[in-house]
Amino acid sequence: MKIVTQVKLMPEADQAAALLTTLRTVNDLACWVSEVAFVNDVPREYELRKHTYAHLKAEGLGAQAAQHVIKKVRDGYTTLHANLKAGNYGKPGSTHRTKVESKPIAFRPDAAQPYDDRCLSWQYEQQTVSIWTTAGRIKNVRFVCSAEALKTLQQYRKGEADLIERDGVLYLVATCEVPEAEQYEPDGFVGVDLGIVNIATTSTGYQAAGRGLNRYRKRQLALRATLQKKRTKSAKRRLKERSRREQRHAKNTNHVISKTIVTEAERTGRGLSLEELKGIRTRVRLRKPQRVALHSWAFAQLGEFIVYKAKRAGVPLVFVDPAYTSQTCAECGHVDKRNRVDQGLFICRGCGVVAHADRNASHNIATRGETVWNAGRESRVPATP
Structure with missing residues (x-):
């Protein structure tokens, strides 16, 4: 690696x-x-x-x-x-x-x-x-x-x-x-749901809220706009001093989150199941205020950090299709767009279960991860004589 x-x-x-x-x-x-x-x-x-x-x-x-x-x-x-x-x-x-x-x-x-x-x-x-x-x-x-x-x-x-x-x-x-650690046989999978309001939510209960990082970005955006309007030498000097500060802050946050997730999986002997989010910026259609949050969110970087830390620790990792994970009930499997009441609330219209929306999605991702892992393993059925 x-x-x-x-x-x-x-x-x-x-x-x-x-x-x-x-x-x-x-x-x-x-x-x-x-x-x-x-x-x-x-x-x-x-x-x-x-x-x-x-x-x-x-x-x-x-x-x-x-x-x-x-x-x-x-x-x-x-x-x-x-x-x-x-x-x-x-x-x-x-x-x-x-x-x-x-x-x-x-x-x-x-x-x-x-x-x-x-x-x-x-x-x-x-x-x-x-x-x-x-x-x-x-x-x-x-x-x-x-x-x-x-x-x-x-x-x-x-x-x-x-x-x-x-x-x-x-x-x-x-x-x-760097040599990769030998991968162990996982005892189940930890599903990781990535988002903007909650940067990462796992099926084991860990939740990295994005409130602080989003507020920090809004402050930086407002400050940049104020300094750019001034157009003075001192304003330009301040802008240069603050360049990449937001990037470094987000990178450090992603390092902390990814290390926490990988350490939890390694400690419990489980694997990690992540969403395949490649091309999300071209697929998703959002209003203009929401585009700023989406395009400034370093979700690809967080995914890369999780991948390389998992390889160094020998933690098995799979990617799954994220389609309908937020609309599917983790208890009964009922799929309905109306199950997702709002950003944080999930109420199944099939069995009536009430759950946190991101936590429910993480359980679905964990289940899909086990399916992908089992499908990729060699068959242990004896050969037909």
Whole structure:
């Protein structure tokens, strides 16, 4: 299982200048390579290398750095074509899609630059790195991270690391291949119902209310609107300081919730059953005030956190179809749209049971999880002689 570990670089003034100049240079050249690929319609990396490699070398890039710039551009176009094919930029002929298709991909000056082991070496005991720059290789660049992150780097780091700049601070994001724990045979499943009012509700009774996070987001939205109206230098400075603050807060909340859910399943020897919510933004039709809540809710991130934490702990996990889980009675199985009285109340019109709507849905998800798990297991019936 691949995870990423981030460390913060603490370079000296001359080291920081060299690293920042390197980032600006490679991204400027990546924009040039992107224009070449767009104008000449170069579909493959090998062909693109013929058009651009000599120029990149002449601009002062090393062999490996030049290869990484070309590969970064090619990967960007591969992702673009995949998004176009999936319809993520609209239908053919739409304004958004036409705009995307009519110009080459551009790279930000602080966009990530990949480094492999030929361009970057780690000294874990000293907590320093030796890294290639356009001014030559610089050594003894200090980095800081948690003790757990350092241990993960020492044991599992494998592959490339990305150099990025965020708000004037330099980071290295390294890829680590962590072994997955052996999966146990579950004694039942914990159903997890995801939502906006209640971020997560499980069939075991745990409920993560979204009231606090939603209030926080509303405050941040109102503050951003106020500062944007001012259009002063101090307002712009405040906006820059507060950038990504909401994102970090939501990410931390998702980490706490996912860890609680996975720990509960591991402690009770059960598996986890999650809803398959892929494409929910394109499927759901909402009024404008509700769209803000839906599109700012990091449900995909929460699902990813649960998945990777479950793999590390060896907790079995399955995805189920969420259709009608909120309209189906977990007691008698009666399905009726009118069963869901309002957001929090479920009253079955078949057997009369009264329950919390999200709790009822989580029990349905748990039941479907057991069905999916049993269907996927090997048959234990003896072979016919």
